């Protein structure tokens with residue numbers, strides 16, 4: 001049989017259904033609609049004008065509803081199907097509106113929706129389908145790892161509650177022993193009551209500021225929540241909050257209720273929101289973003305995830321069967337959900353370590369140079385005289401020390417990807433702000449102060465009774481500071497590759513070559529300096545002394561700290577190194 005499709009109303013997340021208008025060979029025009037159960041059941045024809053028909057319809061409806069519950073509790077994606085015969089007048093009216101809407105330049109979506117509402121009503125129920133919406137490979141494992149890493153996983157889906165719970169169970173987000181708090185309100189007051197009841201029942205006290213999981217209310221502390229994430233809290237089963245889209249409509253609008261929801265949600269181990277519209281997904285992300293300093297990441301594959309992806313601090317799009325909208329709106333795109341584990345636990349970790357270190361190092365690199373110049377000013381009657389040639393000052397940041405910073409900032413790795421994937425807890429170093437914090441900053445600044453003093457005073461004393469000239473001193477300081485900051489970087493670099501060697505040691509060589517070149521130009525006042533002072537042994541010994549003395553406190557500090565208070569990362573590094581050494585030793589044994 002050949003059917004003519006006259007019109008098509010695409011699926012959208014507001015209507016949650018789609019329809020086609022077809023002409024049958026006998027010239028009858030029919031509209032066929034499929035969509036989510038709640039959106040379809042509300043547009044069925046309840047009064048056909050015929051008693052027998054009414055009875056039949058209500059029987060079909062009952063049977064369909066029981067099938068729907070059955071399908072969705074098996075985790076199947078359900079769709080309800082309906083149809084309606086269009087008479088000539090209805091058809092003409094729709095066709096006119098449809099044609100106008102499809103060719104309209106302004107408000108096309110709204111006009112099409114209006115045209116759809118003309119025919120998507122008074123439907124005859126045909127039945128329901130259940131399709132298996134298979135989980136992608138590796139989803140349960142990825143979710144488990146993310147949870148071990150101290151990341152709270154919330155699921156926001158447009159699916160039916162039963163389907164969502166069943167999928168939650170199959171991806172091990174929900175477990176049987178979890179206590180489920182279900183919020184399914186149909187009015188504002190009911191939602192508010194359900195929230196307060198749940199709060200009272202599950203001991204979430206807002207007065208004393210400590211929630212069930214020990215997380216602070218008001219100043220909600222992500223660290224506390226993460227630390228306690230595995231603990232069920234007061235010996236009870238962990239909580240799972242399950243809330244539907246209708247309730248969210250009432251809750252997210254009101255401040256008080258939003259606050260209640262926030263308290264409840266942050267005390268639960270898992271939050272599952274079902275039947276949520278795209279804008280509500282963004283609303284939930286905003287709920288967390290506006291009340292905490294936590295970082296939010298949203299991951300999704302469909303057009304209905306776009307607003308959430310845009311709202312979150314980090315948006316990840318999965319390219320799949322649902323089109324490219326999510327990918328276009330995202331910061332990172334990936335082929336499968338399980339790659340999120342690698343993105344966060346491996347690349348997220350590496351980047352955090354690198355950026356944290358680099359910020360500190362750049363403060364240090366520039367401050368040590370400026371402070372060194374500053375100490376000299378104190379001895380030149382505050383005249384702001386510089387002992388360095390202008391070229392050395394310019395080249396310091398531009399050539400002498402820039403490349404190693406960039407190379408280490410891109411290539412350094414504290415741990416191998418295997419270790420990071422194997423021990424997701426290592427990701428929590430970021431939650432604890434281990435690589436960059438207030439304390440670390442001031443320790444670095446103290447170290448910088450010390451190093452600048454060493455650079456300045458060591459030559460001050462070694463050359464105290466000589467008649468060394470300003471340019472020779474300047475040349476010594478330039479070389480000393482460049483070697484010092486590069487050796488400092490070398491001391492902190494954890495992954496050595498060929499390029500790192502070239503960048504760090506090459507920078508020192510280039511500095512020396514540049515100094516020789518600058519000192520070879522007769523028009524400069526420093527002409528010939530390096531040829532003269534470079535032959536003095538004291539010059540080289542002074543530089544060596546500066547490096548040793550300058551880095552000694554840092555070296556000792558690192559050794560003592562790592563011996564007495566090793567971090568998780570330190571321990572994992574040692575284990576990694578041992579793993580490499582032991583097989584080698586075994587090989588060497590006869």
Ligand SMILES: Nc1ncnc2c1ncn2[C@@H]1O[C@H](COP(=O)(O)OP(=O)(O)OP(=O)(O)O)[C@@H](O)[C@H]1O
Nearest residue numbers: 011013016017018034035036078157158159302304
């Ligand atoms: N093409 C479609 N035609 C008809 N109904 C659909 C279609 N796509 C989805 N639906 C129905 O609309 C509901 C909501 O869809 P929506 O895309 O908002 O969320 P979802 O795909 O179920 O979940 P997720 O948010 O996880 O992508 C679905 O549960 C389904 O019942």
Ligand SMILES: [Mg+2]
Nearest residue numbers: 158302304322
């Ligand atoms: Mg979808």
